[in-house]
Amino acid sequence: MASADSSILPRAPGDGGDVVISVDAMGGDSGPATVIAGIAESAAKNPDIRFIVHGPRAELERLISRRGDLAQRCDIRDAAGVVTMDDKPSQVLRKSEGTSMWSALESVRRGEATAAVSCGNTGALMALSMLRLRKLPGVNRPAIACLWPSHNPQGFNVMLDVGADIRADAQDLLTYALMGASYARNGFGLERPRVGLLNVGTEEHKGRPELKQAHELIPTTAQAANFEYVGFVEGSDLPSARVDVIVTDGFTGNVALKTGEGTAKLVGGLLKETFGKSILSKFAALLAMGSLKRLQKRIDPRRVNGGVFLGLNGTVVKSHGSADATGVSAAIKLAFRLAQSGFQQRLAVRVAQSVAAASQNNGGKENEGAS
């Protein structure tokens, strides 16, 4: 039933392998013009993406028509309603049909698109995603995974959960470890990702009860699920090269993510101030412009924009509400990569295997292939 619908999409001539991304054009802080600009940026860089764009048809047609040939790669789905940043998840669940967010998820549910991207309200997007896409069998709490600039060769670490749910018990943390490892394996090409559990110290006696339980539980599946468990890590390890995936509850992860962003922004602002202070330092900044721009690119949160919802029957990428065109384009790129790698299927297999293994009381399966 699901993938049969994909034939309704108009195809570009001579093209059989395009990846289709479903984009919610509404709900971002700066409106649909920014989202369309982001789509245009992606389209220009990557000829292998096609888009289904959701929002008020007339407005979207007007915005897309200004962007050269973009219309040929976009299929518009008319959706008059918008989920706003102020809508509570509970309200959204009651009145969301007909919104662009609902419509964007519907395209993934029906198999027309491989992944959805939205700049809208995170809580609402997660609530609707759970309602429409449903949780993967074996997953109790889905999670949002983000990328964090790091000293690792791949340039980034994965942290989850950064805000899907403010609670997580030991079993949830184990599932996050599995899903995060799978994401790092497919996203970064790491054969055996290293997973750490975020705590207030690396000693075994420290931390909350659920952390101590998870610290016992996670190593029991690490070998079968093909990741290495490095134990407790601290906030200072988020950019560390001794770990690839950091597991935590959504409350702590959200605070850490926003703290890191805030700190990087503070340092960036002070840096700008520093180089604007004297003629000499202005001149120095001019000389070092290339290097400074590379640095900025490296730590620019817009370029690592995109929290991935893990643990659902479908890939959903949450872009920052305040994302500009570059940010939206980065989120689309991430959705494209995940769609192309077949991540969703691999993750589902991995979680299913783990559930089976757990029910066999950790039957010692090893290395069933890198999924």
Add this chain to the structure above:
Amino acid sequence: MASADSSILPRAPGDGGDVVISVDAMGGDSGPATVIAGIAESAAKNPDIRFIVHGPRAELERLISRRGDLAQRCDIRDAAGVVTMDDKPSQVLRKSEGTSMWSALESVRRGEATAAVSCGNTGALMALSMLRLRKLPGVNRPAIACLWPSHNPQGFNVMLDVGADIRADAQDLLTYALMGASYARNGFGLERPRVGLLNVGTEEHKGRPELKQAHELIPTTAQAANFEYVGFVEGSDLPSARVDVIVTDGFTGNVALKTGEGTAKLVGGLLKETFGKSILSKFAALLAMGSLKRLQKRIDPRRVNGGVFLGLNGTVVKSHGSADATGVSAAIKLAFRLAQSGFQQRLAVRVAQSVAAASQNNGGKENEGAS
């Protein structure tokens, strides 16, 4: 009984108003030589401090004698035992008498010194501080407050708790608000500090139950306790100019603190790399050296070194275990400032008033003076 003992301290000629700081010379990562170097740095900058230094007498005498006249400003207390970084708080409570940490706290308890500074094991220091100095009446959970570089005129915000206790209920969070406001008032000279409660969003319906309760509770004492409650803040607000004091539980606060430190270090490292890359950028760095050094100083964690234990009968400053001489000196400076301002007494009065007001069911007392 307490302050009578202070007469045993040798006084410098013609000096009646010196502040005495008790320093635990042991327990830091780089040993007593670094702590003595930090004391020497402080002594050179500030003629109004005297020191009681705790550790093995022979070793300390040797280290201090190398530092010119420093011996005249130091009183050594022989303590052979050391609390190590690996000691669990529970072990420490059983075998801590005779350690330099115990001895350093004892000087504060007996009134010989106004404040204690230690680079040792945080958990052990808090456990021993609670045992020897006891909690202030009205305080259930003491807290550790840190300074955070910010966009505010004072250059820093206060965050607490950053690791005294991994739990905090609504009443604890209210106490943290009171104590943090008092710290900001005395430390920064702010008449009416603005206090925010750390959460995953600024909307009222978000967050854990204890946060929602505290969100109701804190405003009821804000006026009487002479601070402004700005509501929920997020991780990105830690360096923000819209708040002076950020209140959270010790688990979240510790992760946020270490995440911020890690991020600042990452950006600093990348910056260094950036400026070392090409001849041109090396030259630029040379030109901008002055500005870059000012920036580094601004965000250098060594210069904001010192977590203050709040809620005890005495001031204890916890320096980073890895602090170098500059870091130790910064922690001593902080202890000196707090000692000189009479902060400890003001805080005790403030908490007592609040407890009294709460028992009178918020009797509407206002502006009883800035304590």
